[in-house]
Amino acid sequence: MNVTLLKNLLVLSVIFTAAVQVFSxxxxxxxxxxNFGYSRNPAAKPQNPPAKPNxxxxxxxxxxxxxKTAQEKLNPETKTEEKxxxxxxxxxxxxxxxxxSTKALPPTEIYKVGIGDVLFISLQNAxxxxxxxxxxxxxxxxxxxxxxxxVTVSGLTTDEIEEVLQSKIKIYExxxxxxxxxxxxxxxITVLGLVEKAxxxxxxxxxxxLFVVKAEAIVxxxxxxxxxxxxxxxxxxxxxxxxxxxxxLILPGDIVEFGLxxxxxxxxxxxxxxxMGGDVVGVGQKSFHAGLTLTQAILASGGLKKSxxxxxxxxxxxxxxxxxxSEYNLKD
Numbered sequence: 001m002n003v004t005l006l007k008n009l010l011v012l013s014v015i016f017t018a019a020v021q022v023f024s025x026x027x028x029x030x031x032x033x034x035n036f037g038y039s040r041n042p043a044a045k046p047q048n049p050p051a052k053p054n055x056x057x058x059x060x061x062x063x064x065x066x067x068k069t070a071q072e073k074l075n076p077e078t079k080t081e082e083k084x085x086x087x088x089x090x091x092x093x094x095x096x097x098x099x100x101s102t103k104a105l106p107p108t109e110i111y112k113v114g115i116g117d118v119l120f121i122s123l124q125n126a127x128x129x130x131x132x133x134x135x136x137x138x139x140x141x142x143x144x145x146x147x148x149x150x151v152t153v154s155g156l157t158t159d160e161i162e163e164v165l166q167s168k169i170k171i172y173e174x175x176x177x178x179x180x181x182x183x184x185x186x187x188x189i190t191v192l193g194l195v196e197k198a199x200x201x202x203x204x205x206x207x208x209x210l211f212v213v214k215a216e217a218i219v220x221x222x223x224x225x226x227x228x229x230x231x232x233x234x235x236x237x238x239x240x241x242x243x244x245x246x247x248x249l250i251l252p253g254d255i256v257e258f259g260l261x262x263x264x265x266x267x268x269x270x271x272x273x274x275x276m277g278g279d280v281v282g283v284g285q286k287s288f289h290a291g292l293t294l295t296q297a298i299l300a301s302g303g304l305k306k307s308x309x310x311x312x313x314x315x316x317x318x319x320x321x322x323x324x325x326s327e328y329n330l331k332d
Contacts, residue, residue, distance in 0.1 A: 107206035113153050113161065114186025115140060124176035133182060146171065189250055192275055193258035194223035198284050199277060203252060211246035213256055224261025227321060228254055235321050276301040279309050294328065
């Protein structure tokens with residue numbers, strides 16, 4: 001009976017072992033992930049990015065910027081041209097402002113170049129920065145080589161001449177030209193009479209007030225009136241004691257003579273004068289006495305500078321106050 005029981009226990013043990021093996025083979029071996037109380041967020045649906053103000057998306061805009069940058073790399077002259085154009089616009093604006101300001105200025109504050117003036121012309125952005133003096137010729141032009149032709153400058157201000165030269169110079173990009181007047185020789189007046197410094201004077205403006213002429217010529221205290229003979233033959237007589245006379249404008253070509261007032265003109269005790277100019281040693285005002293000859297007048301002026309001088313011109317006032325010339329042969 002014990003043997004039978006042992007056999008039965010052995011059989012049950014074998015069956016149990018086999019059953020365990022079969023059960024373990026039927027279980028899935030896949031490892032499952034564990035979720036601790038929350039689920040994974042669902043994948044966000046792709047959305048179109050907001051459009052830029054110009055209608056492009058961010059990606060398109062970035063691509064456009066990249067293309068622009070690439071284009072600038074391929075064409076490095078693009079930015080240079082834009083800068084040059086910007087400078088050109090600024091320069092044109094400045095030129096317009098200069099012209100407007102020049103037109104608004106009174107004649108006492110501007111100067112228009114004329115025949116005989118000497119100009120100093122400098123090209124600032126030239127490699128050697130060459131600067132040269134140029135004389136305005138009788139036809140009103142200067143021979144400026146870089147312009148390629150004769151340039152008319154007479155009647156223009158230095159600012160206007162700069163503009164003309166800049167437009168004609170082609171060998172330099174955006175030429176920077178500077179023009180200055182070094183010698184004034186075209187705007188002349190003649191000062192005569194009771195002054196310490198008589199003779200020809202050159203103006204540095206289109207007109208100057210009378211008080212400037214008085215200061216430079218040093219008018220003598222006994223002078224009481226002034227006679228102005230204009231280039232158009234008009235004659236003006238002014239009382240020097242009138243304060244308004246100081247503001248009268250003197251123009252190129254005028255003859256300004258300082259004399260005695262009408263009340264003192266007939267006083268025989270007042271000294272009289274004549275004036276010498278030209279090729280004599282001593283020019284200016286000389287004392288006059290009755291019976292003075294032309295030879296004596298020349299000798300009183302120190303004599304002639306040149307021995308080959310053949311003629312002399314005497315200018316005398318007529319009844320209208322105009323200077324009438326008379327020519328004489330010195331040998332006679």
